[in-house]
Amino acid sequence: MKARVTVLGSGTSHGVPMIGCTCAVCRSADSRDRRTRPSIYVAVDGGPSILIDTSTDLRMQALTQGVTKVDAILFTHSHADHIMGMDEVRRFNAVKGGPIPAFADERTAADLRRTFSYVFDPPKEKGGGIPQVSLSTIASRFNVDGVGVEPVPIFHGSRPILGFRVGSFAYLTDTNRLADEAWPILEGVDTLILDALRHRPHPTHFTVAEALDVVARLKPRRTYFTHICHDLPHADTNKSLPAGVELAYDGLAFDIEAGPAFATANASEI
Numbered sequence: 001m002k003a004r005v006t007v008l009g010s011g012t013s014h015g016v017p018m019i020g021c022t023c024a025v026c027r028s029a030d031s032r033d034r035r036t037r038p039s040i041y042v043a044v045d046g047g048p049s050i051l052i053d054t055s056t057d058l059r060m061q062a063l064t065q066g067v068t069k070v071d072a073i074l075f076t077h078s079h080a081d082h083i084m085g086m087d088e089v090r091r092f093n094a095v096k097g098g099p100i101p102a103f104a105d106e107r108t109a110a111d112l113r114r115t116f117s118y119v120f121d122p123p124k125e126k127g128g129g130i131p132q133v134s135l136s137t138i139a140s141r142f143n144v145d146g147v148g149v150e151p152v153p154i155f156h157g158s159r160p161i162l163g164f165r166v167g168s169f170a171y172l173t174d175t176n177r178l179a180d181e182a183w184p185i186l187e188g189v190d191t192l193i194l195d196a197l198r199h200r201p202h203p204t205h206f207t208v209a210e211a212l213d214v215v216a217r218l219k220p221r222r223t224y225f226t227h228i229c230h231d232l233p234h235a236d237t238n239k240s241l242p243a244g245v246e247l248a249y250d251g252l253a254f255d256i257e258a259g260p261a262f263a264t265a266n267a268s269e270i
Contacts, residue, residue: 192222
């Protein structure tokens with residue numbers, strides 16, 4: 001199955017430009033230096049359209065990139081920049097005509113239920129729309145409308161979170177270390193989106209050099225770095241990267257091969 005991946009957001013939790021900053025990247029006229037909060041969209045030909053994370057900027061991302069439907073949502077973790085667009089799901093409910101399945105690890109699912117209690121434990125009073133989300137916890141690989149999704153265990157600092165592999169493609173944002181079990185899951189990956197915050201060390205994100213070490217081990221055909229802060233100007237940084245590696249940018253789109261459904265899969269609704 002063919003699928004189209006669109007990078008909705010390639011920036012950090014602050015976004016680029018950053019409020020109150022007058023650095024060269026924040027003042028850049030290059031549209032690729034304007035980075036909203038991290039998220040991607042995977043549209044499978046003849047299959048589901050999958051949103052990974054409901055970023056703070058989801059409404060404008062959807063309008064800008066022409067996202068008109070969402071059949072499922074995958075959550076990497078529950079930090080604000082990855083979940084605070086939850087209320088925008090209401091519009092996708094209207095298009096779909098019902099609830100949207102969502103998938104998260106146990107901790108993220110608990111955080112979503114607490115943060116968005118009005119969604120999962122709605123008040124009796126009527127007034128205002130409420131997103132309709134059917135939340136399932138990820139125990140192992142699972143299927144979304146005939147498409148196999150493999151969770152990839154990674155670390156965001158000391159916190160275990162998830163990346164995802166869909167067929168020939170893997171998405172690993174907000175990470176500074178891959179779990180030992182992640183490497184075999186990622187064998188043979190063709191296209192990779194990987195966290196690379198900046199050159200300077202950070203306690204919860206890969207530097208560019210650290211991300212390049214991961215690329216050297218996995219050897220994907222092409223890699224795009226994401227969760228990029230204002231330290232990295234798009235054009236100049238790309239000139240310094242090896243062949244097959246470049247910075248992602250909002251609106252970047254490319255084709256992948258999506259995998260078929262797994263014969264055995266596990267995700268439990270909560």
